[in-house]
Amino acid sequence: MTAYEPVIGLEIHIQLNTKSKIFCSCSADPWEAEPNTQICPVCTGHPGVLPVLNRVAVEKALRLALALGAEVAEVSYFARKNYFYPDLPKGYQISQYDQPLATGGALPLENGRRIRIRRLHLEEDAGKTKREGGRRFVDFNRCGVPLIELVTEPDIRSPEEAAQFLTRLRQLVRWLDVSLGHMERGHIRCDANVSVRPKGSQSLGEKTEIKNVNLIDLLRPAIEQEIQRQIQVLEAGGQIEAWTLEWDEHQRVLRKMRGKETEADYRYFREPDLLPIVVDRAWLEEVAAELPELPWEREKRFQEEYGLPEYDARVLTTERALADYFEAAVKAYGGSPKAVANLVINHILRLMNEQRLTWDDLRVTPARLAAILRLVDQGVIHKNAAKKLIPLVQERDQEPKVVVEAEGMAQMQDTAALEALCARIVEAHPEEAAKYRAGKKGLLGWFVGQVMRETRGKANPQEVQAILRRLLEG
């Protein structure tokens, strides 16, 4: 049996998080709006209206293009993609065709492979239709929401890589403030072109297109299924036909939507209602100057500069706000970056997750986090107490020191009193003390536990341990 290699290319639509739509001043975030409330004559294609380009949409697209290392065209054009559908009010979509905004560039995967980008262009979104009770309803709210269409070269070699590409792209568009990147809201929509070829072959097999696999967890099984199907067809001596497929969520299988013979001719031509997009050097330099350090660059720097393990560096760079938070805390603290990373990963992220907080909601500021770490360093609280302290600081929006005092969370600072307490515990348990001295060293922990219970956790366990060891062994 021949060994096959999958060849995968993705076509991804990214919804931009601009305030207004791409060609009119309606809100570009109609997610929660009632149907047909975020509309105007322009985005619903009334007779006589004209599109006027939203410059911010271009800027965001430029940001993504530059981050991917793509080449931005000095002059690019809009074109009309003509087709009929009730959710497309003008009967054409304003898109870019023969001269896109940017070409080339690549997105690196974790394994270092670079997935090349073929093109990146701007276009407008269509509305939504739904069928209910035998009638069809159209919601035009989404019409004219700006999209970037990004097409990769067929460089992806496994469903896993495809999923990773999408994950990384989502991370990047959020990082760049280009898109909110909520996949469940359709901010990132993905079509996959899949073919297989005998391993080692350089030619491309006939491909099929899987439409609308918009969740990462869906992309993987859909591509995997299609690869297996194609291999089976070829193994049975058949030929792959250029179908368009869609994922059936109920049955969790791919279905054929249409064959090549019914492929639409969109009769593209240049949009006469819009001027070409001219991106001069000055504009490009301006955007480039404001481009942040990219997530994978920052991940590398976190390892090198702060000596973080790869895992920590990766987690801390999943989101730009998180990475910023971490670095601000490191700066405010001045101590071990790894200690900061531990608190952020183990406690801050958990807190945010459990309480569904946004970065704006977070009251445990980097300065407060640094203060907590200093309290631990100074022995005022035990490091385990941080776990309890962090939610309290969040809840009360107070300085950690204030919370520690109010809650009586400070560790026992009176060594003499602690010594006396330990001595009392050892005396009260002669049998256990004898067993320990006879070699059952594991009982030390039991003694520590007794002392901690008496102090209601305020003693420093290391200190308790040292005292007990001295009492039992000395």
Add this chain to the structure above:
Amino acid sequence: MDYTATAWDIAQAVRAGKASARDVLEAVLERIRAVEGASVRLLAPGEDPEALHRQHPGVHAFITLTEERARRQAEAIDRRVAAGEDPGPLAGVPITVKDILTVEGVRATAGSRILYEYIAPYTATAVARLEAAGAVVLGKVNLDEFTFGSSGESTAYQPAPRNPWDLDRVPGGSSSGSAAAVAAGMGPLSVGTDTAGSIRQPAAFCGVVGLKPTYGRVSRYGLIAFASSLDTVGPITRTVTDAALALQVMAGPDRYDATAATRPVPDYLAEMHKGVRGLRIGLSPDMFRITYVDQATGELVETRIDPEIEAAVRKAADLLADLDADIVDDVPLPHLEYGIPAYFVISRVEAASNLHRYDGVKYGYRTPEPVEDFWEMYRKTRGQGFGLQPKVRILMGMYVSAAQYSQRYYERALRVRTLIRRDFERIFDPEGPYRLDVLLGPTTPTPAFRVGEVYGDTVLMQYMDQLLVAANHAGVPAIAVPAGLNRQGLPLSVQFIAPDFREDLLLRAAYAYEQAVGGPLPVPSRLD
């Protein structure tokens, strides 16, 4: 003030408090009642428009008369004057609007059944600016369906407009109602549109002035698109002065139209009076003939234009020479004859796309018949809603823009368009061999033809626009100015064409000529 007053005269009188906007309006409404004839409506199947005309002969310029709205506007102007406020440069001027431009709260039909009862939710920029300048909108006037025609006959709203100089003749098109209304004294100013001559040709047929500005000089926002890269909005008036006055108000950048030029607007009225001394005015032999495909033989046929029109142009050159203009003969426009074929292709590709939105989903006509699914709803709605002309254009537009033909037709037509543009660049080049300020030529190859004479021959109808379409391809401004009457008493017209954004030169030449030829034509007496 009676209905023959010009926009300039009305505005001056109203601004000075010598006439009330309300009285001016009533005089024009009275005139409309006298000469308009039958009120137009959607033609029922099998109904003969000619019979409708014979029952109530008249000009039939209007689709929608907005009498009450106009009265409110006129009264508001009068209140402003009474309060000592500036009522605007067009105070109290009753205007008509070609029914391809939107006016908020008023139906916009585009002369088509498919927009039946569509009420526009906003006002076109050009119209909004005229209203802000004090103009009073009388109503929406008839046109070829979606502007697709040169006679007015293709409108779904019948009877179609007639030529006020001879009611058996067409007023031209597609701004048919605009030119007919202005010529007949039903408002001295109308807003028209020109994609391949649709302002200038009806102006020529009706003996009035029609100005097609530079592409982008006047916002297209609110103009129901035909061929977006060629469409322009401009005034139709009885005098050159009124055209200058109207353009002054309409021109300029618009935040709703990205293709509207940001270039400053000159003071046209001041420029207009500067005379033609020293202006280089060209004549081209290529504008004294037209070339078209003979439908019977398929051969290219060349004909000279009407001799009386040619004589009028040559006489215009003499008059301008007498005013010390430099006349430059034999200016070549080698690609003029390809203007119509290139226009066929470009305009249809854009038109087919622009007409996609009329699908019965959102507004306008939707088939009343039961349908299986929305595809059938589309087919029936568009099949019943569009008349013949849009259908012909959609079919051809779809064909020539199809992936397999696009190179052969559309891309090639765009190249021809560039060549035509270069013809003009060359003759207007200040360092070139001709260095023209303006080009002078005929507007149309013939005077107004009879109703029914050309209609039905879609191809021949469009070759009538051969001398006009070049300015649309090139984007340059052009104006049609009356040149007296021919032996049959029909208006003749000459055309001036100027370089990009040089409407000032256009108006200088046109105004000097208008004065030299004996002033504007009167409102035809035959109507009374």
